[in-house]
Amino acid sequence: MKLLLVEDEPNVAGIINKGLTEQGHSVTVAPDGQLGLEMANASSFDVIILDIMLPTMNGMELCRQLRHKKNLTPIIFLTALGTTENIVAGLNAGADDYLVKPFKFAELEARIKSLNRRKQLPIENDDQIQFGHLSISFHKKLVTQGDERINLTSTEFRLLEYLLKNKNRVLSRMEILEHVWGIDFNMGTNVVDVYVNYLRKKIDKDPSQKFIHTIVGMGYMFKV
Numbered sequence: 544m545k546l547l548l549v550e551d552e553p554n555v556a557g558i559i560n561k562g563l564t565e566q567g568h569s570v571t572v573a574p575d576g577q578l579g580l581e582m583a584n585a586s587s588f589d590v591i592i593l594d595i596m597l598p599t600m601n602g603m604e605l606c607r608q609l610r611h612k613k614n615l616t617p618i619i620f621l622t623a624l625g626t627t628e629n630i631v632a633g634l635n636a637g638a639d640d641y642l643v644k645p646f647k648f649a650e651l652e653a654r655i656k657s658l659n660r661r662k663q664l665p666i667e668n669d670d671q672i673q674f675g676h677l678s679i680s681f682h683k684k685l686v687t688q689g690d691e692r693i694n695l696t697s698t699e700f701r702l703l704e705y706l707l708k709n710k711n712r713v714l715s716r717m718e719i720l721e722h723v724w725g726i727d728f729n730m731g732t733n734v735v736d737v738y739v740n741y742l743r744k745k746i747d748k749d750p751s752q753k754f755i756h757t758i759v760g761m762g763y764m765f766k767v
């Protein structure tokens with residue numbers, strides 16, 4: 544895989560670079576945020592590993608700028624900032640995953656692989672998909688029902704996108720939590736149910752054509 548590592552501490556960058564190179568990856572290291580942004584724009588990477596506390600531009604801002612320019616390269620934050628607020632802010636900035644330092648190298652590698660697999664999930668016609676009255680443009684992140692524009696938050700859109708990518712398949716709450724929120728441990732949270740309900744209220748109002756089905760004891764399915 545072609546990886547971009549944006550990390551300002553030479554020791555940390557050196558260790559990660561060495562480990563990933565030994566695993567057969569090609570690693571480009573950017574020592575600050577501005578350079579990281581330029582490198583990310585200059586060529587295409589499979590995954591970007593991004594520190595948050597960086598000189599010239601912090602990782603959150605870098606991530607936001609890439610997403611703003613529709614650069615959808617999977618991003619994993621690698622940072623010492625590990626509070627729930629930090630993690631939520633990172634995911635809201637458009638990152639796909641979050642790993643708190645100190646971390647085990649094997650875990651970083653597993654997560655990079657998982658991000659790369661996710662990226663390769665087939666999404667048919669990435670511009671527009673039509674389901675009955677519902678029309679979804681992935682490129683514009685826009686959902687319309689008939690003539691009405693439906694405003695989704697970025698998390699609701701990611702949830703809808705994940706359900707659609709796996710349509711007609713039962714998804715457990717854990718799978719949804721992992722893929723939409725990047726959380727791969729059971730926090731005992733009902734955040735998935737809460738967001739599925741938000742999404743239902745916005746896109747699934749027509750009882751004659753319901754998309755999101757609750758599969759009792761298992762999870763949810765987007766049925767078409």
Ligand code: CA
Nearest residue numbers: 551594596597
């Ligand atoms: Ca740093």
